Amino acid sequence: MTIALTFHGGAGTVTGSKYLLETPRSRVLVDCGLFQGLADLRRRNWAPLPRALTDIDAVVITHAHLDHCGYLPVLVRSGWRGPVYATPGTAALVPIVLEDSAHLMTEEAAHANKYGWSKHRPALPLYDAGDARKAIGLLEELEYGVETTVGKDMTLRFGQAGHILGSAWAQLRSDGREVVFSGDLGRPAHSLLRPPSPRPPCDALVLESTYGSRVHHDTDAMDQLGEVIRRTARRGGSVLIPAFAVDRTEVVLAALAKLMRSHTIPDLPVYVDSPMALAALRVYREAFRDHWPEIRPELAGHDPLTPRSLTELRTVEESMRVNAPRMPSIIISASGMASGGRVLHHLEHMLPDHRHTVLIVGYAAPGTRARSLANGARQIKIHGRYTTVRADVAQLDAFSAHADADELVRWATAGAPPKSTYLVHGEPEASAAVAERLHTEHDWQAVVPRDRERVLI
Structure with missing residues (x-):
């Protein structure tokens, strides 16, 4: 059986994470993030919803930051009404994040219309409070370590990622093959949260690389x-x-x-x-x-x-x-x-x-x-x-609540190597730096995927 993975965001950039995992019977989107930062990226939020995302069975949210959950109201606005799986901590924080995002978008559009600083006439929010509430209503809680069925032939399990409250790595399994999505990994030195739990065995690893070219200096x-x-x-x-x-x-x-x-x-x-x-x-x-x-x-x-x-x-x-x-x-x-x-x-x-x-x-x-x-x-x-x-x-x-380059590599390599590793959610040089380390230091197959690239697992 073929499993396909397509990168609809978070590839070659550190924002807009959306990863579509497909089997012949199931289509599951891991993360549904908003693009932030450069104007060209932000404009992608306004593009028509990709056809590939219109008939998915479920969404899995790794944590409650906007670049991982902030596009959910757009998906819901298109008419989608499937389940959204998240840990209890993420389910507690996503409503806060989405309601605030909708409020700020509405407020900014009103400010732009009042003072005329937007080139759009009238300026409109990407989504409003009603869209956010509908998205929030789709959340389904899943405790760490508990396995559940998503779609028709996949199972999902969360492990602690130590990035923010409720953050998780996600393990998806179908027909004996496993894909692990790191989400955003936290730091062993996080002052409030436990360190990330160990990576489980997998055939493919989708690894974030936000700080892939840097090392944090904690001592002072x-x-x-x-x-x-x-x-x-x-x-x-x-x-x-x-x-x-x-x-x-x-x-x-x-x-x-x-x-x-x-x-x-x-x-x-x-x-x-x-x-x-x-x-x-x-x-x-x-x-x-x-x-x-x-x-x-x-x-x-x-x-x-x-x-x-x-x-x-x-x-x-x-x-x-x-x-x-x-x-x-x-x-x-x-x-x-x-x-x-x-x-x-x-x-x-x-x-x-x-x-x-x-x-x-x-x-x-x-x-x-x-x-x-x-x-x-x-x-x-x-x-x-x-x-x-x-x-x-x-x-x-x-x-920072993000693992640095050494911490990313240490977490990824503490176990049997996957067949393939994909470096995502990083600026190009940061993703390339982690890929190079995995290849040269550990002889892994590690690549930086292109936006919209589709690979087979």
Whole structure:
């Protein structure tokens, strides 16, 4: 029996993950992500739905980040109504992510129409709250380690990926052949979550490669964070941290709480300014309280996520009051790549002031404002106008929730080699770097697939 795998996103790029697995009787889509970053990629979200995706039997979601689940409402808008399988943690976070995405798209379209900065007349959202609710209604929970049938002749099993709460690698089996999708792999050093569970045996491995050409340096990450905060506070400025609402906000809060408890940094006011981040924070706190399986056992039953002087900003009015902080403070706001959300208003107000610091604490895709800032841009376009960058910009990759190159290779190779390995969800040079290491160091067949390429398993 032939099993085919087609790459409808996440091939040659670090966004828009969609992988179609087909047998003669079943068609299952693994991840259903939104394209983000470069304009050419974002335009792909608006292209007509590929015919290959119109009659699938099921969707498997590895975790709740937009580039893995954010296209679900588009699929549903086309009339699709199949099951969407996810772990309980992912099923708790996907509604938060999709509802926020729909809200921001609608809000941005309204802003563009009001101020005329879009070339589209009228500007429309890709999807709305109704589409998001329909997609959320299709979620079906599957616990880690439990096997279930998807489609007519496939089975699915999730294992812990350690990337964010609920994240999983997915093992799909049909007619004795197995394909493993890594999803986004986390780090053994993640401060809140257990490390990824071992890769199971498989015939084909689809491996992410976000940090495939880089190695994180953990040894002085907390010292660097403390120094950035102290240096900024000494000159009377505030630190703005664009952070992914799911997991990165929690990791940063835990680090700030630890630094304050040790008196390494002053007890500055800490603001979390993102409705989505606050909703995700409630899920994480529930996970700690109820001892969810992916939480590090030494943290279960505790709340490590509340530094002193923490204020949760819920309303637009509260958010606006910290646009120009009157005293040194720390503002954590989504989105992590500065592609939308309340962080844009803070950037508009704070970037022109040399006293402030913008701290990038995660992966920034090409074409995003966070990448431009990290690359030293002196002007950033926000809401149709350019803003001058006088603030300091710092970057700390060690707070990333993505496995680095060494960790990816270590996880992939801890077991019998698959017949083929496909490097996805990475910039071309990052994917090629992992493929080369697997080939030269382990004599594996490892390739970087092209977008829309179809291979046989």
